[in-house]
Amino acid sequence: MLGVGLLCLAAAPAAEAQFLVPTRKPAPTLSKRPETPALADPPAIQQQLLQAASLTTSFKESEALAVYQEILKTAPTHYLSLCQAAVLSVKIGARYSDETRKTAYFNAARSYADRALLLRPEGGESNYAVALALFNQATLYKAGARLAAFRDLRSNVYLATEHRPDLAETWQLLGRWQYRVAHYNLLERLYSKLVLGGVPEGGSSRQAIESLEQAHKIAPGNLQVCYDLARMCRYQGRRRRAIEVLRAAEKIPPITSEELVVSRLCRQMLPPLLRADARRQKRQNSVPSVPRGSTLDTLRTPTPSVSQKE
Known part of the structure; x- marks a missing residue:
């Protein structure tokens, strides 16, 4: 699944870059501020945002979602919490094989995302939340x-x-x-x-x-991005690039169970690509090189004439 986390529009600095998935490195400095600055959150909400950020970093998405839901009980129009609740709901729902549970989580995600979009129709975070919810709902x-x-x-x-x-x-x-x-x-x-x-x-x-x-340039350590990119390159015949991405993915240690699954998929994809590339190299090496200035006609063995045969 796609990553979780959304930019904190509140004043709490520690929660400011929460849109990205918890990674092995600190989130990069945001290159663009939200279009509409929000007023500072009350101290109680700031504390809850820090708690939710910590839970997300520890890959405890269900607990983090519960904290955002608590914030929304007292502040129903809290933009960050709506966006975060939407993305977390998608991530959690995608883990279930039961379509009833998937539907419930995806519908909840869509509801949170639509409320965020009403607050900020041009917001990058709200539009991402809506698109993510719709994309996953479509699978059902x-x-x-x-x-x-x-x-x-x-x-x-x-x-x-x-x-x-x-x-x-x-x-x-x-x-x-x-x-x-x-x-x-x-x-x-x-x-x-x-x-x-x-x-x-x-x-x-x-x-x-x-x-x-x-996406890979921004987050080279994201295994799901590596897998998506390698798979598309393979489908489009860009074998060398797929191999390059997959070899880089081999060096990324999986942390969560989802990452472990994606890591295995990457490892399974690599050997057939390497074999195909080796066959291609072998074919290329077996073709004799043609000297510069030569033509195929000059390289052919001349057919003996009748007089020569006699």
Whole structure:
């Protein structure tokens, strides 16, 4: 799943960069401040934000979500808590195999995200939360509703990268969306054109890889980003780049159970790519080199004439 955490719009400095997934290194300095500065939170809320940040850093997402929900009971329009609750709900819901529980968490995420979007329609964090909730809800929908969800989240995912270009999560989600739309099958394209007003603009394998490259540049230690990027490069025939990314992923130690699964997937993907690359190298080495200035005609063995045979 995509990463969790959202920029703290409150005055508490320790909670200011909470949008990124808890990583092995401190979160990078934010390159862009929120468009609308918020008033300082009361001390009690600041303390709760610090508590939630600590729980998130310790990968205790359910406990962190409970803290944000407590904040929302006393401050229903707290922007950070709404965005955080949305993203955490998606992350937790994605762990369940039971569709009923998944649906409950994804619906709750959408509710939190919509409330945040009402507060800040142009906010990078709120648009990311809405796009993330929609993208995951779509996995549970039937074909028509799923395609409508992919259409609806387009503006949100682009606004997320526009207003928060410093966050790997926004670029990763954009890349996933671009790749999915680029690979609509014939029926999906027909349905989109006839019922939904057309296939969403922006779907492109090349642009999807570019978006994931940007996510990887921002968060090279994110195993999920490495896996997504390597997989797309493999599908597009960019074997060397996929191998490069996967070899870098081998050096990233997994911490959570989810990271362990992704790490194994990366390791499973690498050997077939290495074998294919070795075969390609062998074929290239077996082809005789042609001297400069030579042509194929001059290199061919001349066929003896009739007089020569006699």
